[in-house]
Amino acid sequence: MEYVTRGVCGQEGCRERRYYLDNGLWFCRRGHLQEGRQIEEDPDDFGTQGKKHRVKKDKEExxxxxxxxxxxxxVFLQAYQLIxxxxxxxxxxxxGFPEQFEAVLRDLWALRLQDFTLRINATTDDEEDDDRELFSSQPETDSSDDLGFKSRGGRYLEWPRLLDSVGLCYLAAILMRLPVCVSDFHRLIIRQDIPxxxxxxxxxxxxxxKLPPELVARLDxxxxxxxxxxHRAFVDLVLQYQQRFEIALPPINSNIILYRHIKRLAIPIDVYETVRFLKxxxxxxxxxxxxxxxxRxxxxxxxxxxxxxxxxxxxxFPFDDLERHPATAKEPATQAINxxxxxxxxxxxxxxxxxxxxxxxxxxxxxxxxxxLNMAPSQLDEYMDWYESNWIDSFRLVNPVADMFATNRTTETPAPPQAPPPSTLATAAxxxxxxxxxxxxxxxxxxTNEVNPDPEEDDRRPGSWYWRYRWESQLTDTARSFYELAAQxxxxxxxxxxxxxxxTEYRIAKTIEDKRRAEYFSQVMDLDMEGDADEDSIDGMDELDEQLTELDVGGGP
Incomplete structure (x- = not known):
């Protein structure tokens, strides 16, 4: 039996100091029950602690x-492929893109992924390769030059940029001859209709x-x-695919794109046939x-x-206010745009x-x-909702105190809808x-322009007095508005x-001049062969040569 040394028992003159525990009660060695004493903390064990068991966190680290x-x-290429x-x-x-668009885009990405796979497999140990990339001051002389994509500045694009992902979508649309333009993808990016x-x-x-900061920055x-x-990035990507993989690209779907541009510019459809003729x-x-x-x-x-x-x-439909009289009512120039x-x-x-x-x-x-500063309260709420959905990262909110301050607005009872005024019906569509x-x-x-089948000497015909703007400062107010929308x-x-x-204007003028000169020299050859060039025909040729000399399609008043 184990005994614990404590104070004197004191019962019936007992001087015993040794005690033992029985069913939770303390008894001295002589069998006296110690009243008021049960299991209690042993002062000899003061300050002792239990054993420490350390949990290994190897997997978490x-x-x-x-x-x-x-x-x-x-991992970067996997994240890029997900985007x-x-x-x-x-x-x-x-x-509304067709379902086959995904298959074409997947094939284009597979071609580009071949070069990246070869480059990744060509590297050695991860840490050594990383140190070489970060701290080496010597230019790389490996075989990756044959795998990279060369940009306009001569620099090889070793790893894809986020801009190239949208460029791949544009390239796939061209291969499928979809009537989309670079401006359409730019609008989708601005409106955040695509990630x-x-x-x-x-x-x-x-x-x-798992990605290092420099690779996350390429995606963020x-x-x-x-x-x-x-536009320049898309064209570079298209040409690189042509050179690297020898892909034969079809022309853009010009007929539908031309119609879309004419409708967006709000100009008469007569421009359609004129563009096809100039083409x-x-x-x-x-x-x-x-x-x-x-x-170029x-x-x-x-x-x-x-x-x-x-x-x-x-x-x-020139931008000036000069009157030009067509010869017949069938000409497109019988109309004039306000x-x-x-x-x-x-x-x-x-x-x-x-x-x-x-x-x-x-x-x-x-x-x-x-x-x-000029926003209405409703616009401020709309802006803050947009900011929350696009800039606040829910994965980074690890602070438990942040839950006490909710970012979303409390729901309010919406006001009953009111009929919009007549002036805003078109804008709300x-x-x-x-x-x-x-x-x-x-x-x-x-x-409507007045038709004049018998023009006088001072009358202007459609196409005459063609204004040519070589610099931005030469644009009139109306011409500037049209040019800005066309550039967009x-x-x-x-x-x-x-x-x-x-x-384009110079090429048109030169093409017309070359045709007229060809006709002129063909007439000269015919006259020389016939040998009967009289004085009147020579005067006519001199007059024709004078017209060719004074020809200026872009000349203004």
């Missing part, structure tokens, strides 16, 4: 490790935590691409040619098409969403701090109805479109 080298690039699938899914299910801005937030956090785009930057005159084919000098903006298909639209519009009304209608169309009290999808991402309303407004105000549809800057139109 290993799952949170940031990859480097080969593993990091593998590409999300963009394809949005285009098919939300914007692009803050797309890294949609990547699973288990995958994102915070700025909108400019129109011309987007045959210049020999444009609206195709991407890897052998041509694509640095006029060699890009969409720019060619828009330049011809601008030239045809200036020939049939350009002042056209400009007001276009402004009203562009502001159709803000006129209804909403910010609009295309404007919300372009707001500045000055714009916020869907985009297609608003565009039809724009065209109807401009077309019903077309003016062509996905280039205003100065780039002016240059493309100038080159």
């Amino acid at each position: 290993r799952s949170q490790k940031t990859y480097r080298g080969r593993k990091a690039h593998t 590409l699938w999300k963009q394809c899914h949005a285009l098919i299910h939300d914007h 692009y801005i803050r797309v890294a937030k949609s990547i699973p956090h288990e995958m994102r935590d 785009v915070l700025q909108l691409p400019k129109l011309e930057t987007l 045959g005159l210049l020999g444009f084919n609206y195709a991407f040619d890897a052998t041509a000098k694509q640095k 903006i006029i060699n890009q298909p969409e720019v060619q098409l828009m330049a011809l639209i601008v030239v045809a519009t200036k020939l049939l 350009w002042s009304l056209w400009a007001r209608a276009q402004t009203h169309f562009n502001r159709r969403e803000s006129a209804s009290g909403k910010i609009g999808k295309e404007q919300v991402i372009q707001l500045t701090d000055k714009d916020v 869907d985009p297609e109805e608003a565009l039809n309303s724009l065209v109807h407004t401009v077309m019903q105000e077309l003016q 549809l062509a996905a280039v800057s205003l100065q780039t479109l002016i240059h493309a139109v100038t080159v």
